[in-house]
Amino acid sequence: MILDIHAHLYHPSWYPAAVTQSIARDYARRLRSLGRHVSASSTETLISRLLTDGTGKATLTIMDKVGIEKRIILVLDWGLELGEAEKSIWEIHREILGICTSFRDRLVGFAGVDPRRSDALALLKWTFDDLGARGLKLHPTSRWRLDDQETHRVVEVAANRHLPVLVHVGRTLDCLSDANAQPQALIALAKAFPGVTFIAGHSGFEAWSTFASNPEVPRNLYFDISGWQELFFRNAAGMKAALSSLLKIFPGRVCFGSDSPFCSYNLIVSEASWLKTIVDFEREEFGETSASTLLCNPVFTELLS
Numbered sequence: 356m357i358l359d360i361h362a363h364l365y366h367p368s369w370y371p372a373a374v375t376q377s378i379a380r381d382y383a384r385r386l387r388s389l390g391r392h393v394s395a396s397s398t399e400t401l402i403s404r405l406l407t408d409g410t411g412k413a414t415l416t417i418m419d420k421v422g423i424e425k426r427i428i429l430v431l432d433w434g435l436e437l438g439e440a441e442k443s444i445w446e447i448h449r450e451i452l453g454i455c456t457s458f459r460d461r462l463v464g465f466a467g468v469d470p471r472r473s474d475a476l477a478l479l480k481w482t483f484d485d486l487g488a489r490g491l492k493l494h495p496t497s498r499w500r501l502d503d504q505e506t507h508r509v510v511e512v513a514a515n516r517h518l519p520v521l522v523h524v525g526r527t528l529d530c531l532s533d534a535n536a537q538p539q540a541l542i543a544l545a546k547a548f549p550g551v552t553f554i555a556g557h558s559g560f561e562a563w564s565t566f567a568s569n570p571e572v573p574r575n576l577y578f579d580i581s582g583w584q585e586l587f588f589r590n591a592a593g594m595k596a597a598l599s600s601l602l603k604i605f606p607g608r609v610c611f612g613s614d615s616p617f618c619s620y621n622l623i624v625s626e627a628s629w630l631k632t633i634v635d636f637e638r639e640e641f642g643e644t645s646a647s648t649l650l651c652n653p654v655f656t657e658l659l660s
Contacts, residue, residue, distance in 0.1 A: 356651045357630070359426040361521065361556060361581035361612030364414060364454060365406040369447045371437035377528040378402050378617065405620040411454040413621055415461060421627045426615070427659070428455055429492040429521065430467035436497035437530060444468065445478060452486040459487075463659050465521060467492035470505035479512045489659050490519040492556075496531035501540040510548055519552040519658055521579070525560035538565040545576040552658065554610070557582040563597060567604045577654070578605060581612025584619075584629050595636055602640070602647065610652045 367375060379399040386393055393401075408414055418426060430451050432444055440447065448466060455464035466482035468475045470493075482488040491513040495501050501522070513520050522541050526533050538559050545553045558578040559566060566572055578601060586594040602609050611633055619625035633649065641647050648654075 356424045356656070357422060357611065358651045358655060359418075359423050359581075359613050359615070360554065360610045360652070360655060361429065361579045362414075362426045362615040363429055363431065363617065364408055364411060364451055365616055366409040366450075367403050367407065368441040369451065370431070370440050371433055373437040373530045374433060374528065375399060375403055377530045378406070380529065382620070402620070405622070406616050408616065408621065409450075411458055411462060414615070415458060417615070417619075417621065417623055417626050418461065420623050421630050423613075423626075423630065425461055425463060425656075425659070426613075427463045427465060427490070427521075427655075429465045430488075431492065431494055432467045432469045432472075433494070433497065433531070435469045435471055444472070445481075448478065448482050448486060448488075452482060452488055456487055463489050465490040465492045467494065468509060469497060469499065470503060470509045471497075471499050475505070475509050476512060479509055483512070483516055483518065488518075490521060492521050492523075494523040494527075495535040495540070496523060496527040496533060497535075500535045501544045506544075507547065510544070510551065514548055514551045517550075517658075519554060519655070520548075521554040521556050523556040525557050525562045538562050538569070542566075542569060542572055542576065545573045546571075549573065549575055551575060552577065552654065554579055557612075557614070558601060558609070560586065563601055567600060572605070577608045577610060577652070579610045579612035580633075581614035582618055584614075584625075584632075587629075587632060595639075598636065599640060602649065607648050607652070607654075609649055610655065611650045 379402045382402050383398045430448055434444055452464040455462040466479055466488040468478055524536050524541055541555055552575055554577045558580055637647055
C-alpha cells in the first residue's frame, strides 16, 4: 500500500483570495523559467480551474491512475491572517471532511485551525468527535507561535484523543511568513507532548538539515517529503542525497507525501512522475525487496485505521 501523508483538496470558496493569487504568481514564475509568459489574470483563472476539486472525485481518479491507495487530506486555516474565505471555517471543515467520509476507505481528513480563533477548541472537538477528523494540521505561518498557550490548548485536544499532529515547517506562500515555522520550534513542541505523534511537514524543505544535525530531536517526531518535487527539479542528485541522509538519521520515521494539488496542479503526469521518482529512489537505495517504510509507514496505517 502507498500512503500519501500530506495532501489537500481545493475549491476557491475554501481559501482566502490571497492564497489563489499567491499560487498563481508562483505558477507564472515557473512558466517564465520555461520561457513562457502569461498575464496575471489568465494565470489565476487557469490555476483555479486546475486545482478545483469540490467533490474529491478528481483526487480519487488521480490516486487510481498513479497507484496511491490512501491519502491524508489536510484542512488549512488562514482566514484570520489573509481574510476569511467565502465559506466559514466551520463550513469548510464540514465540506472537506464530508468528502473524506464519503470515501473513507481512501481519504483521511485532518482538521486545521488557527489557534487564535475564539472558537478553536469547540471547532476541533466537533471535527474530531462528530465529523471524523483523524488528526490536526497546524500551519504556523501567521502571527502565532508553536509555543503559544493557545497552540498548546489545541494540541491538547488532539492529544486527549491520541491523534497525530502535522505541522508545516519551512518556506511558504509569499503572502505568509516562515518565521514561526522553524525546526527548533517544532522540536520543542514535540518534547512538550511526548505522547503525541508529530509530523514535520515537508521536513522543513531545505531546513531538513537543521533536524538532521540536532541530537535532541525526540522519537515522537516524524517527517514527510511533500513539496520536495521542486528540490528534485532544481538538483535531482542533491535531493536524493538529502533524502538518503534523512532516512539514515531517522530510520522508519520518513514518509511519502505529495502536497497535492499545490505541487502537481492535479495533473496525472506530475503526480505519477513524483511517485515514480520515490519508487525508483527506493530501489536504488534498498533494492527490490525494500524494508523502507517511506511509502507506507505502519505507524500511520495503524493510527488511521
